[in-house]
Each structure stands twice: as structure tokens, then as C-alpha cells.
Amino acid sequence: MKNIFGMTLETMQEEFAALPLEKYRAKQVTEWLYKKYAKHFSDMTNLPKTLRAELSMKYRIDVPSLRTRLDATDGRTSKFLLAFSDGAAVEAVLMRQPYGNSICISTQVGCSMGCSFCASTLHGLARDLTPGEMLAEVLFIEELLEKEDEKIDTMVLMGSGEPLMNYANVVHFLHLLHEEYVMNMSYRNITLSTSGIVPAMNRLASEGMPITLSISLHAPREELRSKLMPINRKYPLADVVAAGKSYAEKTGRRITYEYILIRDVNDSEREAKDLAELLKGQLASVNLIPINPVKERGFERPSAESTASFCRILTHHHITATVRREMGSDIQAACGQLRNRHISENQRGPDQFILKHCNRL
Template sequence: MQKIDFKSLSLEEMKQLFLKIGEKEYRGEQTFNFIHKNMVDSISKITVLPKDTRDKLEKNYTIGNISVLERYDSKIDDTKKYLFLLEDGNIIESVAMKYSYGTSACISTQVGCKMGCVFCASTKEGLVRNLTSSEILSEVYNIQKDLNLKLSNIVLMGSGEPLDNYDNVINFLKLLHDEKGQNFGYRNITLSTCGLVPKIYKLADEKIPITLSISLHSPFDEDRKRMMPIGKKYRVEEILKACYYYVEKTNRRITFEYTLINGENDRREDLEELARILGGLLCHVNLICLNPIEEFNKTKAKEDKIQEFKNRLNQKGISTTIRREMGSDINAACGQLRRKYIKGL
């Protein structure tokens, strides 16, 4: 029988579990608090519980964990990239990036990805499996323990499509936010999606005030289809309609990720159409320089084109910034390091 992972249980589930096994309800709250505040990785370390209780729990319960397989430190900036080994032998990656306001982590939600975006390394081997909410939490906890700090921001923008692992991701968000645990602010969490429209509506109805980030990369359906297979299922117009609904429900500004590719989506008509479709929407555009991968023989847009996009969109009243390239010397772009490591085995 597979052991139940304490790290995936909500506070209420933990209290009910302790009652079920003949313990006091407050012991469940004690355990939840201790696990998440202290980020412990085994039941034997829950020292607020008597030893005989811990021994009893270890027969049927566990605390899932992942281990640091490799850590790569950038010589250019303070970026650190982690390869994590899961208990079943799979490998995922996360990135910690230091900014003036604190340290932000970009974490994965799946082993691999099935979305097939042509310029993304994490999707080339397809989807292996979803991460559990415990495993996603373990990325955060391992980084915090390794760097001896509390992260200021978390971005679900690593390997995988978060909304394709909806239930585990929502559970992760609620566990991380719980005031009896890490008490991590929702407003400091960003979730990036390639545009799973029904799940955007579902997320909006949760009324969890995280930042929603849409990987757009083209305002034209036909061009977007070539870059992002999800474009064959959901049109740009449908995504924007879902975004308006999200803003209405959460009062949160949407971020649009736009990777500028030379000769592909950096033309004047791309710029003008992007400004047109985003006009009137509470949003921000994050322009991204392309990270080259072997299977995609395109190059990033020229500097003057990037600046033109930024200036023109700002002139049109659409808040726009250029994302700073970080950790380029350690393959910090999503999926690159995992693939390199696996190929080298």
C-alpha cells in the first residue's frame, strides 16, 4: 500500500486524519504547522510529536521529498540552477534568481511537457508525468533551505504547463499560502500558461489573487499555431476573452509573455496588432529574448526591434518591459539543463 504523503494534505485533512487514527485534533494542526514552517522531510523530525506517535505514523505515512542532484552557479549574476532528483528517478529543474527586492524562484509543475512549443526545450521529450503538490512544494523548500532565505516571489514557469496539472497546482498554492504554514502571499506568485482557456475560467472562479501570465508570442492565430500547437485549439480572441473574465474576478493585472524571434513575430504588423488587441485590458507585456535551442534554428530579434516594441507599446498605454536575461552561462532557460544532463547519462 502506498503511504499517504503528509506534505500534500491540507490543514483540515491533517486534523481529520489525526482524529481517524485516535489522536487529538490539535496534533494534526501541530504536525501541519511543524512540517511547513520547518520544511522537514521526514516524520522522525516532527519533534513536537511524542516518539511513539512518530513511530506509529511512519508505518502508513510519509513526507515526500526531492533531493538536489546538481546546483549550477552563474558566474555572470547570482542565478542558481537546480537539478532535482525525484523519488522515482525522474529529474526536474528550478531556478533561483536574485533581484534588488529579494530572491525569486522559477519552479516546474510537470516532468516534461506535452504542449510542444517549438522554441521550448522542456517539451522536446514530451510529458512524463505530473508533479504532486508535495513535489512542487519541495522545490520551494529545498531552495529556501539551500540558500537559507525566504523566497520573495515564486513563478510557475519552469517545465510543464501548470494548468494541465490543475488540481495539484491549486493544492500547492493553497498549502503554500496557509497561514499555519509558510503564509506565502498569493500576490507574490505568478502562474504562466500557454492558454488553456477552460482552465483560465476555472482558475478565475477560484478567486485566488495570483498573477496570471499568458505565453502569447504572436497576436495572429496562424503564426501562433506554427509556434504553439495549443493555438490550433484556442484562438487568441478566446484567450483574451478569458483574460477579461480573470481580471473581472480577481482584479489582478494579466502579464503577457512575448518572445521576440527575428523575422517571425517582430514585424511592424505584429507590433501594431499586439497593441490593438491588448488596448483596454488591464495588462503588462514582458518582452523576452529568445533562448536558442538545437531544434529551433531561429535567432532572437535585433536590439532595435526589441526597443521599438517596448517604446511603441508604452506609447500606446500598454505597460511593457524587457525581461533581463539571467544565468545564460548555466543554461538557465527552462528545460535546457535537464535535457543536457539526461543526454549525458
């Protein structure tokens, strides 16, 4: 049975034409799926009963179920582990910021990039998420917020997965989100975070979608970055920064460089100066993130003083830099940590799917 959730209006119209059904029925169904969060055709009360029955024989509505919810003591951050029908589980996070509600979603189940500080990659990549599955993460949170008369204001693709390794699905999902009949979300409110897949960064710059690009840098020199991020051996730092510069020139959007600060690894004065030199003259800013320690990796968080000093050096060299406010560390907000706990706690059940795939990879 075909999954209808995540279909565009046009695709649904084509599908329905073959049944045959009038064009406006597709509009009604998208309204139920994307605006009213219907989980069953039986909920679609303005469709005739016979039509609801017919549709439920032909299509399924594949939306995830909530496996775990954690609310941080800061009262602003909530993390959700969402499981899809095949048992694959991903994390999505809601952050209630002073400037609005921001969400962070996953684009893959696990990740193959192997960044040494990251929990999401510990079990490898299980599979890509489809456009409908990414949309389902968003609408799951939007439905919750709507009950509080709130809405999602901004979104970052910064959960588990490398979005640009799932390029076609991610771009399709962003187009879908932008549609009036879905969320009408402005591209300017979307940030995509990449570890630096250079050809895909260049391709993204030509998509005509003015989303913000956030580049995970984490080191200002090739050899150090290769140690932290194996992808650097394929797409070296110099090429990544050049692609960032070109993206900013083409789209007019300021690049955000993410820099996770790890004690005695990349947080010295030398690294701060090298970073300032590397980004000199770019339409860019640096987001410093003191590491959320990952137990399995053994990295430590730098002191508040050394974080502040790193930031000061950048500012002194005319690089706009901020230190990310800590949100939700008591609920393991760093990507992948909740899912990993879930995998290790569940020796039986649907998540064995993930373990099986990871063993194979």
C-alpha cells in the same frame, strides 16, 4: 506507505484521528514538515519516540533530492534539478531580484503543449506533479534562503509544464502555500503562466484567488501563433485574449502578456503594431523576452536594437511594455534545458523513467 508531505492540516487530523492520536499532534507534524523542513520522523524531537516510530511505519516523507545545482556568474540566479523518489526530475529556479527573491517552479514533469521554441516539451509529458511535489520545490529553496536569513518573496509558475493542464493539483497547491501553517504566501505574490487554456482560465477567475495571470502570447496573429504554439489550434488567440480581458475584469489583476522575441519570426514592426492593436484598451502589460536559444530548435535571438525598437512601438501605442532582464543564461535558465541535458547525459539510472514515458507519448 502513504506520503505525508503535502497533506493539509485537516487531512492529517482526520488521518491521525483514525490511529487514534490527539488533534494537536497533526499541528506538530505540519510544523516540522513545513516550517522546520524535517526529512525524517526521527527529527521531530518534541514527539515521543514511540510515536515517531509508529508514524515512520505508516507514512513516508516524500521530498526530492538535489540532482544538480548551477549558479550563474551574475551571482543572482541559481537553478536546481530536483529528483523525486520515482526518478522524475524537474527544474526550479531562484532569482535574487532587486525587489526580493523570486522563484520559478515546475508544475509537470515535461510538457505536452509542444511550443516550438521550448526545451521542456522536447521529450513530451512524463506526468503531473502533485501538490506536495510542487510544495517541495518551494520549500527546498526556502530552506536554503533561510540559512542566509532570507526568504522567498514572489513565485511564478513558469517552469516546465502547463499549470492549467494540471488544474486541480495546482489550485490545491496554491491553497496550501497560502495556509498560515505552511508559508502564508499572499496570492498577490503569485503569478501563474499559461499558454492559454481558455476554459481553465475562466474557471481560475472564479476561484477567489487574486493571483496574477501571465499569458504566453508570442504572436499577434492566429496563423503565426499556431505555428509557434500548437495549442492555438484548439484555443485561438482571439479567445485567449478575450479570456485574459475577462480575468482582469473579474479579479482586478493586470494581465501580463509574455512575448518571446525570435529573430525574423515574430520581431518585425508589423508584429509590434498588430500586437498593440490586439491589446488596445486592456488592463495589461507586455513582457518582451528575447529568446534564450534552444539548440534543438534553431531559433535565434534578435539584436538589442530590434528588441528596443519593438518595445518602443508598443509604448508609442500606449501599451505598457518591458524587456525582461537577462538572468542566468550561462546556466541555461530557460525552462527544460537543464533537465534535457540531464536526460541525454544519463542513459542509465532513474531518468530512464522519463525517457520511457516520453517514448510512449
